[in-house]
Amino acid sequence: MAAAAESTGATEITRRLAAICGPSFARRAGAADEVAGRVARWVAVPGGPEAAAEVLRLAARHDLSVVPRGAGTKIDWGVPPGRVDILLDTGRLAGIGHQPAGAPVAEIGAGTPLRAVQATLERTGRRLPLDPPSPGATLGGVLAADEAGPLRHRHGTACEQLVGLRWLAADGELVGAGVGPTEPSAGAVPVGLDVGRLLCGSQGGLGVLVSATVRVQAAPASRIWVTRPVWTPLEVHDLVRAVLAARLDPAAVELDLPAAGAASPREESALAAARANHPSVAGRRAGAPRRGSGTLAVLLEGGPADVAERVDRLVALFEGEAAVDSAAPHWWRRYPFGPGDTALRVEMPTSDLHAAVYALRDAAGVPVPVRGSAGLGVVHTALPAAMPEERVAAVLAAVRGVLLARRGRCVVVAAPPAVRRAVDVWGEAAAIPRLRAAKDHLDPHRRLAPGRLPGGL
Structure with missing residues (x-):
C-alpha cells in the first residue's frame, strides 16, 4: 500500500x-x-x-x-x-536583454551558454571579459561555481564583474540586487549587491539564478601571448615577481607545470647552486636543456602599437628565452585534472605560490601537475585517481597546514565518492557565518541543494 x-x-x-x-x-x-x-x-x-x-x-x-x-x-x-x-x-532561462548599441553592461539569462553570449557580442566588436575553462558553461553555472579563467588577472571573476542579479528564493520569491540597462530588479524584492554576491560559489544552495547583469567591453584589437620555459616553482616565483614589477599591464599571467616536467631533488639542488653562484641566470636550469619543463605564459592585450612595445619589453625581461605567438598555448584555459582525479584549488598570496607547490609535491610524494593564475596565486592541481582516500586526507592536512600560516587555503573541487566521504572538502571557510545567515533568510527550510554549502548548510 x-x-x-x-x-x-x-x-x-x-x-x-x-x-x-x-x-x-x-x-x-x-x-x-x-x-x-x-x-x-x-x-x-x-x-x-x-x-x-x-x-x-x-x-x-x-x-x-x-x-x-x-x-x-x-x-x-x-x-x-x-x-x-x-x-x-535552467536551459530555458536564457537570452540577452535588449540594450542600446555600445552599452557598457548586458543583462543575460542564467541558462545562456557563455560561448553564445560571446558570439553575439563579437558581431558588434565587444566581449564579456570572462573565459572560464569549462566548455559549454552557462553564465549561471559560472557564477554558481565561482569559476574564473586567465582573464581574472585583470578583470576579476564573474562575481566581481556583477552589476545586477536576479534570483528566486526557496519559496519562489523573486529577489533582485543592483540595477542594469533593463532594470533587472524590476518586480523583484530589492537587496544589496553584497547579498547577491553570496550566491557566487553557492552551487545553488541559496537561490535559483534567473539573470545577471555584467560588464561588457570593446574587444581588444591585439592579443599576444609571450611564453617562457620554466623548471621549478622558485624560478616561477622570481619571474612572476619581475613581470608584475615591470608594469606591463598583463591581461593574464598563467603557469603550467606538468607532473612529467617536475625537477628531481638533485636537479633542484643544482639549480639552487647555479642561482647562488650566478644570480644573472635568473633561475635557469643548470647544465641541462629545457626538455620537459613547464611554461609561464603572459597575455598582453590592447592596441597593436602599445602591445608590440610591451611585448618587446617582456621578451627582454625573459632574457631571450621567450616565444611570441598570436595564439594561446594548447593548455590555456584547461584544468590539469581529468575524470576520477582528486582536483584541488589552491589559493595563496602570489609571493608564497612556490612554497605551496613545494609543500604539495612533498606531501603527495609524487610529481603532480600545477596550472593556473600564477599572477594571482590561484592554481589547480590533481592527485592521481589511484591515490587511496586516507593518503589524500594526509596530503590535504599537510598542505593546509602550510597554507594556514600564509593566509592561503586548499579546496577539493572534485573527487571520487570515497575521497569525498573521507575528507573535509572545504577546509577553513571564514564565510560560514554569513552563508548561514543568508541560508536562514533565503532558504530557512533547507530545500535548495541541502548540504552543498560549506559547513553542511
Whole structure:
C-alpha cells in the first residue's frame, strides 16, 4: 500500500511539473540526472522566471528539495546534496536583454551558454571579459561555481564583474540586487549587491539564478601571448615577481607545470647552486636543456602599437628565452585534472605560490601537475585517481597546514565518492557565518541543494 501511495504521489508530481513547464519539459529523472553522485527524482525545465517560481512553490508544498542545473559542466564539483528531488534545469532561462548599441553592461539569462553570449557580442566588436575553462558553461553555472579563467588577472571573476542579479528564493520569491540597462530588479524584492554576491560559489544552495547583469567591453584589437620555459616553482616565483614589477599591464599571467616536467631533488639542488653562484641566470636550469619543463605564459592585450612595445619589453625581461605567438598555448584555459582525479584549488598570496607547490609535491610524494593564475596565486592541481582516500586526507592536512600560516587555503573541487566521504572538502571557510545567515533568510527550510554549502548548510 505504501509503495502504491508513493507511486501515485510521484505520478501527481510529474503531472503538475508538466502543467507548469510543458509536457516536453518535465519528466522522471534518469540515471544520468545526478548531482555529485546523488540521483534526482524529477527533472523540470521551466520556460521562464514565473514557471521556475511555480516549480519552487510546488516543491515547498510537498517538502521537496531542488537543485539548479545549467549545462552540467561542473555538476560533480563539491559535495553531494543530502537529497535531490527536483533537478531544475535552467536551459530555458536564457537570452540577452535588449540594450542600446555600445552599452557598457548586458543583462543575460542564467541558462545562456557563455560561448553564445560571446558570439553575439563579437558581431558588434565587444566581449564579456570572462573565459572560464569549462566548455559549454552557462553564465549561471559560472557564477554558481565561482569559476574564473586567465582573464581574472585583470578583470576579476564573474562575481566581481556583477552589476545586477536576479534570483528566486526557496519559496519562489523573486529577489533582485543592483540595477542594469533593463532594470533587472524590476518586480523583484530589492537587496544589496553584497547579498547577491553570496550566491557566487553557492552551487545553488541559496537561490535559483534567473539573470545577471555584467560588464561588457570593446574587444581588444591585439592579443599576444609571450611564453617562457620554466623548471621549478622558485624560478616561477622570481619571474612572476619581475613581470608584475615591470608594469606591463598583463591581461593574464598563467603557469603550467606538468607532473612529467617536475625537477628531481638533485636537479633542484643544482639549480639552487647555479642561482647562488650566478644570480644573472635568473633561475635557469643548470647544465641541462629545457626538455620537459613547464611554461609561464603572459597575455598582453590592447592596441597593436602599445602591445608590440610591451611585448618587446617582456621578451627582454625573459632574457631571450621567450616565444611570441598570436595564439594561446594548447593548455590555456584547461584544468590539469581529468575524470576520477582528486582536483584541488589552491589559493595563496602570489609571493608564497612556490612554497605551496613545494609543500604539495612533498606531501603527495609524487610529481603532480600545477596550472593556473600564477599572477594571482590561484592554481589547480590533481592527485592521481589511484591515490587511496586516507593518503589524500594526509596530503590535504599537510598542505593546509602550510597554507594556514600564509593566509592561503586548499579546496577539493572534485573527487571520487570515497575521497569525498573521507575528507573535509572545504577546509577553513571564514564565510560560514554569513552563508548561514543568508541560508536562514533565503532558504530557512533547507530545500535548495541541502548540504552543498560549506559547513553542511
